[in-house]
Every structure is written in structure tokens, then in C-alpha cells.
Amino acid sequence: MHIQGFEYFLVAAEELNITKAAAKLYISQQYLSAHIHRLEEQYGVELFQRRPTLQLTLAGKAMVFYAWQMLNAENAMKAKFADLAENCAGHLKLGMSRQRTQVFFGNIWDEYQPQHPNISITLEENNTESLLQQLRANKLDVCVCVNVPPTHDLEIIPMVTEQLCCSVSTALLQAYHPETWEIDRARFQKEGVDLLSIQDLPFYLLPPQNRIRVNLDHLFSVNNMYPHATLETNNQELMLRLADDGVGIISPMYLYQYWQNNTVSSTPPQVFPVKNDISTNNISLVCRKGQPLPKYVEDLKLVIRAEMNRYRSIVNKMNAFELII
Structure with missing residues (x-):
């Protein structure tokens, strides 16, 4: 058999x-x-x-x-x-969401490939639930997942915890809160943003099935508030680019992407931590418990963890507050 x-x-x-x-x-x-x-x-x-x-x-x-x-x-x-094996050759299968692949995998590849030029990688880009199913079915070697609960059959290695941030530009505050915009901005920098306090501003929203959007809809619904949505998109990078015209709820990984794509002299987007309990993302490296892995897979795990540490350091240096712990 x-x-x-x-x-x-x-x-x-x-x-x-x-x-x-x-x-x-x-x-x-x-x-x-x-x-x-x-x-x-x-x-x-x-x-x-x-x-x-x-x-x-x-x-x-x-x-x-x-x-x-x-x-x-x-x-x-x-x-x-x-x-x-001499000149170790092999193949590994890595799972990661499409968004995180776009932001992080280029750096992971640049660090890992020179160390292991004879190792090929298959990327499975999917959501956490699907990745864990494939991992358990032995169709993946390791995956980067979000908010994985403890389980008897998987080794879960915590890497970073992301706090959602809110893009609120000075131009937008000046337009909608002309009398208080300076006070508002100082409060946001010190305490973070209570989304209920800016519900009169135009919002960019994620699609209705998105977990963050579900939590955001619930927040406004229980407080009998319904913000004016001027754009619905899954593209958080676009939300950042259009920040002068609307409020976007953003994962900090898009600040990291912004940092990678722009010069040091460019002005970073104005973002603040979200005070409301909408969602945090616990990012973990996951593999099957008790399964020995080749050294080239263990080396990939080390490279991924180093990239997450770099991500945390750079994003937190971009702001006067910590978005990643």
C-alpha cells in the first residue's frame, strides 16, 4: 500500500x-x-x-x-x-495568502534563494482555512496563517500581531472638521482613532464578506451609525493612495509595502491605530506537529521569521506608535 x-x-x-x-x-x-x-x-x-x-x-x-x-x-x-544529498536539491510547498505573498515573498525569495539555489518552491496562495486543510493533507510543508487556534496536530509559531490602522489625512480632517482638525489629529496621534468619532467622514470599505468589514458593520450598527461609503474595494493599497478623499481601514503590511515602493524622502501616509475592537491579526508560521523537516525547509522558516521581524521594525519606526508587536 x-x-x-x-x-x-x-x-x-x-x-x-x-x-x-x-x-x-x-x-x-x-x-x-x-x-x-x-x-x-x-x-x-x-x-x-x-x-x-x-x-x-x-x-x-x-x-x-x-x-x-x-x-x-x-x-x-x-x-x-x-x-x-550533495548539492542538496529538493522541492518545498509554501502556503500564504495572496496579499501577503505580494508584500513579503519577494524579500523572502531574495534572502532564501542564494542559500538554496537547487531548491524549488511551489506557492499556494489561499486563505488560512484552506491552507490548514492542505497542510493537514500533507500537500504543504509550511504555511503563514492568520489567527490559528491551538490544535493538537499542528505546530504554531507566533511571529507578529498586527493592529489595524486608519488612514485619515490632514486634508480630509480640514475639510470635514475645520474647527477641530488640529485637536482631532493630536488626539489621534496620542490615543488612536475612535471610528465612531469620524463617522461623518467618507469611508472606503472592504467587501461585505471580509472579516474586518463584518466587524466594522457590526460596530456601526450597534451604535446606530451608518457611514457614507464612497468606495468599496479589496485593494487596501488603493485606499492608502486615495487617502485624501476617504477613510480606509488598513492592515499595517500595506505601510510596509509603501515603504518598499517609495524613496526614503517621500512622505508616508497619515495613519493612526484603530481604538475600536474590530480585529487584530496574529500571524503565525504553521507546520505539522512532530514531522521532521529537511534543513532547507527549516532554513525557509528562519528566513520568514526574519522578514516578519524586519516588517515589525520598519513599520513601527514609520510612526510614533506601535502597530505591530
Whole structure:
């Protein structure tokens, strides 16, 4: 039996639902059932009790134990062979959101590729939920994820925590708060922005399904306030560029992108921390717990963590307050 059969079985054993397990593995239910049936035929045991609900038999529980041992041994062997190989060549699979790939991966590549010129990388750009599913299905080696809860099967390495910021230009404050704009700006610099206090300004909003937008809509709704939205876009870089005409709720990574794309002499956009409890992003490096990884994957993890430290240092130096901890 190919090692993949055991990987499929373990996902089915965890989910105890063929439909959910197949979806998690990105395969059909029939294909997954066929793999399980071949395992049962090969070892002459029944792994699942199928009625009234799917449950592991005693043999199935034993299979879980030994299947994990086999997978860990297989991965340890691959990692060791990769490290022993002269002029180590290999391939790794990295998961990251599309937005974070655009902002960070260029720097990661520039640092990592000269160290490992014979290593190729496949980038999977997706949201955290999808990346974690693929990681558990052994389709990724490591991923950069947001707000991952503790779990028994994954190693979660915290890197940075991002606080959302609000772009409020002086020109916008002067136009809408001509009598108090200087006082407002000084208060924002000291305390951050209470979004309820600027609900009369025009807003740039993220799409309705976005997590930040959902929280923002709830904030205004419970306070019976409905700001005037002049633009709806998922492009936070564009929000920063148009900051003279509207308020945008921005991830600090776009300040980092701004810093990378502009000269040192250019004036950074005017942003302030958001005081309201809308959202913070805990950015972590995630891999499967207990799985040995080749040195070239461990080296990539170090490069990613170094890039996150650089990100934190630069963004916090751009402002008189900390947006990243």
C-alpha cells in the first residue's frame, strides 16, 4: 500500500465523515472509499463501523497509531536523505495568502534563494482555512496563517500581531472638521482613532464578506451609525493612495509595502491605530506537529521569521506608535 493510502485513512479517522474528509483532501468520496477498502483488504480487518454512524473499530484505532508511526518515519527518512544529498536539491510547498505573498515573498525569495539555489518552491496562495486543510493533507510543508487556534496536530509559531490602522489625512480632517482638525489629529496621534468619532467622514470599505468589514458593520450598527461609503474595494493599497478623499481601514503590511515602493524622502501616509475592537491579526508560521523537516525547509522558516521581524521594525519606526508587536 502506498503511503498516501495511510494519509487518506488518517484524515477519514479524524473527521469520521467520508464527505468532509474527501473535501479536506480535495478528492472524491468514491476515491477515498476505495483507498480505505484497499487497506481493509490488504490487512484483512474492518477499519470502520459504518452504521449507524462512521466510527473506528478496534483495528481502526490500532491503524491510526501505526499509520502515524509510518508517516513520521517516512518523513524523517526523506528529511535525512535530503540533508545528506550533495548539492542538496529538493522541492518545498509554501502556503500564504495572496496579499501577503505580494508584500513579503519577494524579500523572502531574495534572502532564501542564494542559500538554496537547487531548491524549488511551489506557492499556494489561499486563505488560512484552506491552507490548514492542505497542510493537514500533507500537500504543504509550511504555511503563514492568520489567527490559528491551538490544535493538537499542528505546530504554531507566533511571529507578529498586527493592529489595524486608519488612514485619515490632514486634508480630509480640514475639510470635514475645520474647527477641530488640529485637536482631532493630536488626539489621534496620542490615543488612536475612535471610528465612531469620524463617522461623518467618507469611508472606503472592504467587501461585505471580509472579516474586518463584518466587524466594522457590526460596530456601526450597534451604535446606530451608518457611514457614507464612497468606495468599496479589496485593494487596501488603493485606499492608502486615495487617502485624501476617504477613510480606509488598513492592515499595517500595506505601510510596509509603501515603504518598499517609495524613496526614503517621500512622505508616508497619515495613519493612526484603530481604538475600536474590530480585529487584530496574529500571524503565525504553521507546520505539522512532530514531522521532521529537511534543513532547507527549516532554513525557509528562519528566513520568514526574519522578514516578519524586519516588517515589525520598519513599520513601527514609520510612526510614533506601535502597530505591530
